[in-house]
Amino acid sequence: MGKTLVIGAGGVSSAAVHKMAMNSDVFTEITLASRRLFKCEEIAAGVKSRTGVTIKTAQVDAMDVPAVVALIRKTGAELLVNLALPYQDLVLMDACLEAGIHYLDTANYEPEDEAKFEYHWQWAYQDKFKAAGLTCILGSGFDPGVTSIYAAWLKKHKLDTIRQIDVLDCNGGDNGKAFATNFNPEINIREVTADARHWENGDWVTSPAMTHKVTFDFPEVGEKNMYLMYHEELESMKTHFPEIERARFWMTFGDAYINHVRVLEGIGMTSIEPIIHNGQEIIPLQFLKSVLPDPSDLGELTKGKTCIGDIATGLKDGVEKTYYIYNICDHEECYAEVGSQAVSYTTGVPAMIGAAMVLKGIWREPGVWNTEQLDPDAFMDMLNEQGLPWEVHELSGPVEF
Ligand code: NDP
Numbered sequence: 001m002g003k004t005l006v007i008g009a010g011g012v013s014s015a016a017v018h019k020m021a022m023n024s025d026v027f028t029e030i031t032l033a034s035r036r037l038f039k040c041e042e043i044a045a046g047v048k049s050r051t052g053v054t055i056k057t058a059q060v061d062a063m064d065v066p067a068v069v070a071l072i073r074k075t076g077a078e079l080l081v082n083l084a085l086p087y088q089d090l091v092l093m094d095a096c097l098e099a100g101i102h103y104l105d106t107a108n109y110e111p112e113d114e115a116k117f118e119y120h121w122q123w124a125y126q127d128k129f130k131a132a133g134l135t136c137i138l139g140s141g142f143d144p145g146v147t148s149i150y151a152a153w154l155k156k157h158k159l160d161t162i163r164q165i166d167v168l169d170c171n172g173g174d175n176g177k178a179f180a181t182n183f184n185p186e187i188n189i190r191e192v193t194a195d196a197r198h199w200e201n202g203d204w205v206t207s208p209a210m211t212h213k214v215t216f217d218f219p220e221v222g223e224k225n226m227y228l229m230y231h232e233e234l235e236s237m238k239t240h241f242p243e244i245e246r247a248r249f250w251m252t253f254g255d256a257y258i259n260h261v262r263v264l265e266g267i268g269m270t271s272i273e274p275i276i277h278n279g280q281e282i283i284p285l286q287f288l289k290s291v292l293p294d295p296s297d298l299g300e301l302t303k304g305k306t307c308i309g310d311i312a313t314g315l316k317d318g319v320e321k322t323y324y325i326y327n328i329c330d331h332e333e334c335y336a337e338v339g340s341q342a343v344s345y346t347t348g349v350p351a352m353i354g355a356a357m358v359l360k361g362i363w364r365e366p367g368v369w370n371t372e373q374l375d376p377d378a379f380m381d382m383l384n385e386q387g388l389p390w391e392v393h394e395l396s397g398p399v400e401f
Contacts (some may be wrong), residue, residue: 001026002359005077005101007062007092008084009034011183011296011340012106012141014043015348016083016355018338019386021053026356031075033058034084046339062088068095077101081355083348085187086110093125093136102134102358106141106351107187108232115190115272117232119239119370126368136368140354141347142308142327143169143249144233146388148372149379150310150325151237156376158323158392159314164246166311166399167233171252172221173304173331173342179260180293182343186285189270192261197230198248199238210258214250214401218307219391220328226250227258236370243314264288295344302331302341309390313398322399325392327383337387346388353382 004027006017013032020027032040032055040057047055060071062084072080072095082092082105089109096103109121122138129136139145147167155162171182181188196207212228231249238244253261264270271284309326327346334345354371357363362378371379383390 003029003077004079005075006032006081009039011344012347013083015338015340015344016351019352021047021051031056033060065095069099072099079358087112104137104354115194130367133366137354138370145350148233149376152372153376154312159316161243162241162312162314164313167249169251170218170307173302175298175302183295185289185292193270196228200246221307224252226252240372299335299341305330306342311399322395327388327390349388
């Protein structure tokens with residue numbers, strides 16, 4: 001159905017490319033390109049052995065727009081799937097506009113020297129993509145991505161309006177390491193050390209990072225401590241569902257993880273301010289990333305389940321209703337299927353599904369879109385078919401935390 005160019009060859013990319021190869025009727029030709037060719041070749045070998053599908057590989061620096069444009073033209077791709085880092089979003093969007101192809105990513109743009117999680121840089125491309133007749137899908141991972149599609153589905157089928165929404169991200173998995181992150185350590189630590197922010201009554205409410213803790217009993221996982229955090233889908237959901245009065249995001253962390261982050265932050269290791277070390281400028285957080293485990297190596301070690309979903313309250317035919325919609329994903333089952341742990345899998349599969357929506361022509365409206373702005377039904381069907389089945393339950397009332 002279409003040729004696809006995937007940029008970035010990390011944990012999320014590996015899961016996504018495996019699932020693309022398993023849907024070769026849609027993804028008729030896949031090229032995987034990244035900064036280091038051997039990472040692409042390792043993934044290609046895994047895909048070949050698990051699925052029999054051959055994917056092409058290439059070396060490219062995503063920051064080099066002419067090189068990416070040349071690669072797009074060489075591959076004949078009609079869609080670029082950005083599974084590199086948030087720093088590359090804008091340059092890859094520029095390359096897509098220049099080469100005339102569609103774009104999809106899983107995380108909003110961040111300037112490398114500022115931990116700012118805001119959509120305005122990417123939303124500013126709306127007119128350019130519209131004028132070019134091209135589709136740009138932002139944030140088609142799990143959160144953001146599926147969590148916003150869940151909200152769109154609830155609003156289409158279960159609620160007339162959403163008054164309040166809580167996104168609950170639980171990783172009940174254990175990888176046996178003293179401290180490891182489940183996706184890119186630099187991006188993960190920038191996110192968790194940023195101030196917590198949630199939307200309430202028309203304004204952002206800010207609190208210090210990892211201070212507001214609630215214990216929640218997650219289905220099939222059990223009780224875990226979850227912490228209030230900022231996450232980018234809060235901005236897009238409160239914008240696209242303007243009736244939302246309160247939107248919050250929660251993520252579970254074990255005590256050991258919190259203690260490590262606090263110590264590392266306390267001694268300056270999570271800083272993104274450049275320092276001089278042995279006469280050379282380095283960024284402490286980037287150095288820290290180099291000594292931490294690579295999340296794409298954790299698949300074999302991780303056991304347990306993730307449970308990610310939304311609890312939304314609103315009106316249906318004038319009556320208040322609350323629904324909990326979520327997916328449960330097992331780390332070991334993901335590893336058996338595609339060689340990845342569940343955090344890479346739960347991001348890579350929705351990236352593949354979003355890409356399939358574009359290639360199949362279901363999500364083809366020209367412009368820049370967050371996933372809650374698009375019709376959720378075909379995507380929700382594919383989640384069930386592609387390894388991320390969801391459940392929805394009505395709760396007796398709104399959340400009390
Ligand atoms: P990794 O660090 O494992 O992989 C990133 C890949 O991008 C690496 O292969 C890296 O190359 C490559 N890359 C980095 N810079 C460049 C560049 N300039 N040119 C070409 N390639 C480059 O990250 P993850 O797989 O964990 O995460 C990928 C993305 O997914 C991130 O943006 C992350 O924020 C997002 N994410 C989204 C989630 C969601 O639910 N929406 C959840 C988890 C992650 P090299 O190997 O050389 O470093």
